[in-house]
Amino acid sequence: MKHIVILGGGFAGINLLNGLKKELGISLGKEVKITLVDKSSFHFRKVLLFKSVVEDADLKVPLKRYCTDGMEFIKGEAITCNHSKKEIDIKLEDERIKTVQYDYLVLALGSVIQEIPSTLGGTTLSSTKTAIEIRQKLLSLIQLAKIEENKEVRRELLRIAIVGGGITGIETSAEICVWFKGEVQKVGLNPAEVEVILFDSKEHLLRGVPVKVSDRLTYELKKIGIKCISKTRVMKFENGQLVCTNGTTYTVGECIWTPGVKVNPIIQTFNLPLSNENQILVTDTYSIKGYSHIYAIGDCARVVDKKTKQVDGMTCKEAIPQATRLSKILKNEIYGVSNSIIHKPYPVKLYCISLGPNNGFVWVQKWGLDFILSGKIGSRIRERTWNQASLLV
Numbered sequence: 001m002k003h004i005v006i007l008g009g010g011f012a013g014i015n016l017l018n019g020l021k022k023e024l025g026i027s028l029g030k031e032v033k034i035t036l037v038d039k040s041s042f043h044f045r046k047v048l049l050f051k052s053v054v055e056d057a058d059l060k061v062p063l064k065r066y067c068t069d070g071m072e073f074i075k076g077e078a079i080t081c082n083h084s085k086k087e088i089d090i091k092l093e094d095e096r097i098k099t100v101q102y103d104y105l106v107l108a109l110g111s112v113i114q115e116i117p118s119t120l121g122g123t124t125l126s127s128t129k130t131a132i133e134i135r136q137k138l139l140s141l142i143q144l145a146k147i148e149e150n151k152e153v154r155r156e157l158l159r160i161a162i163v164g165g166g167i168t169g170i171e172t173s174a175e176i177c178v179w180f181k182g183e184v185q186k187v188g189l190n191p192a193e194v195e196v197i198l199f200d201s202k203e204h205l206l207r208g209v210p211v212k213v214s215d216r217l218t219y220e221l222k223k224i225g226i227k228c229i230s231k232t233r234v235m236k237f238e239n240g241q242l243v244c245t246n247g248t249t250y251t252v253g254e255c256i257w258t259p260g261v262k263v264n265p266i267i268q269t270f271n272l273p274l275s276n277e278n279q280i281l282v283t284d285t286y287s288i289k290g291y292s293h294i295y296a297i298g299d300c301a302r303v304v305d306k307k308t309k310q311v312d313g314m315t316c317k318e319a320i321p322q323a324t325r326l327s328k329i330l331k332n333e334i335y336g337v338s339n340s341i342i343h344k345p346y347p348v349k350l351y352c353i354s355l356g357p358n359n360g361f362v363w364v365q366k367w368g369l370d371f372i373l374s375g376k377i378g379s380r381i382r383e384r385t386w387n388q389a390s391l392l393v
């Protein structure tokens with residue numbers, strides 16, 4: 001029996017499991033055994049992290065839910081990989097080390113959110129714990145504003161800065177803005193006194209999007225009450241003052257950092273070929289250069305289209321098709337069938353963004369044309385993509 005070990009039950013890992021289930025069918029458990037290893041017992045829907053700032057959102061899906069048809073799940077942290085012996089060491093919850101043998105190993109160990117040093121002030125939105133901390137801070141600002149008679153000081157308390165204009169920063173700003181206005185109104189204050197400012201160091205919001213699309217998104221954010229300040233790098237948040245590298249300062253109640261992700265640092269210890277960004281270098285069949293039988297997909301892999309040299313981004317829309325393709329490649333490999341499946345870049349340019357409850361923004365570029373859907377329909381599409389990514393529909 002061949003043994004496939006998948007490290008990581010994030011978006012790439014669970015979609016690979018799903019693809020293998022479809023590809024291998026009845027061979028599962030008979031000719032092929034699959035083991036999923038994750039340091040958590042759940043798949044974390046991190047694309048929805050911003051929701052935890054405003055409500056107790058349940059973003060955890062038990063990984064056992066995906067390990068059907070006799071698939072095995074091991075809760076533990078992959079710590080060392082012995083390529084020549086085809087073994088992986090896993091640190092279990094009780095600190096014991098379990099060595100697992102594999103025929104095929106797939107690394108889907110993803111990325112982690114970059115932490116802004118606490119000395120720079122404010123809070124980084126990096127986990128549900130920090131999301132709840134942010135919520136508590138914002139609610140205490142409302143209590144201070146409630147007893148503040150000076151209108152200007154009250155407005156300063158109700159002014160929130162979000163730093164980082166990527167998808168997380170945009171979605172967090174929109175969700176917070178709508179919720180915060182509602183909370184302010186509940187205590188009898190004027191929601192018009194709330195101001196949410198989204199800071200970004202670049203000239204336009206979102207990478208790779210035409211300027212007119214970025215401008216339209218900025219307009220949609222303005223309609224909700226969010227002010228976008230571009231070409232401005234925030235340096236620190238101290239005593240209610242947000243200090244920017246260009247010398248400007250803003251008085252705000254709270255600063256929330258949404259700085260983006262970096263490749264999972266554990267990857268660096270596995271002694272595999274890495275890119276400058278510490279992603280694993282893979283071929284167009286996702287195997288690791290120089291190491292047959294080891295594959296990498298998702299955020300931890302540097303996937304390049306041979307023809308166009310286009311590099312896949314660190315998003316679900318890239319990780320999921322990689323996983324689906326790899327399930328077919330592995331099936332061909334296991335059964336000795338000559339493989340014609342190779343990596344292809346995502347066929348359209350696409351962004352799906354939530355702009356608070358019942359509001360969304362979807363941009364698709366195909367045949368050189370830009371298509372935008374916003375409002376309720378944009379929100380519905382967004383919700384569907386979240387659920388599809390976690391295999392909940």
Ligand SMILES: Cc1cc2nc3c(=O)[nH]c(=O)nc-3n(C[C@H](O)[C@H](O)[C@H](O)COP(=O)(O)OP(=O)(O)OC[C@H]3O[C@@H](n4cnc5c(N)ncnc54)[C@H](O)[C@@H]3O)c2cc1C
Binds near residue numbers: 007039266
């Ligand atoms: C806040 C946020 C918002 C985002 N929003 C979007 C979005 O709107 N749209 C979009 O397309 N993309 C978005 N992304 C990016 C998207 O989440 C990633 O591209 C996607 O998660 C990549 O999937 P992955 O499986 O490669 O990695 P991950 O989802 O990071 O999964 C890695 C898994 O490996 C496990 N793991 C890590 N180390 C070990 C170890 N040593 N041993 C065992 N298990 C381990 C982790 O527990 C995790 O389950 C967002 C990312 C963040 C952080």
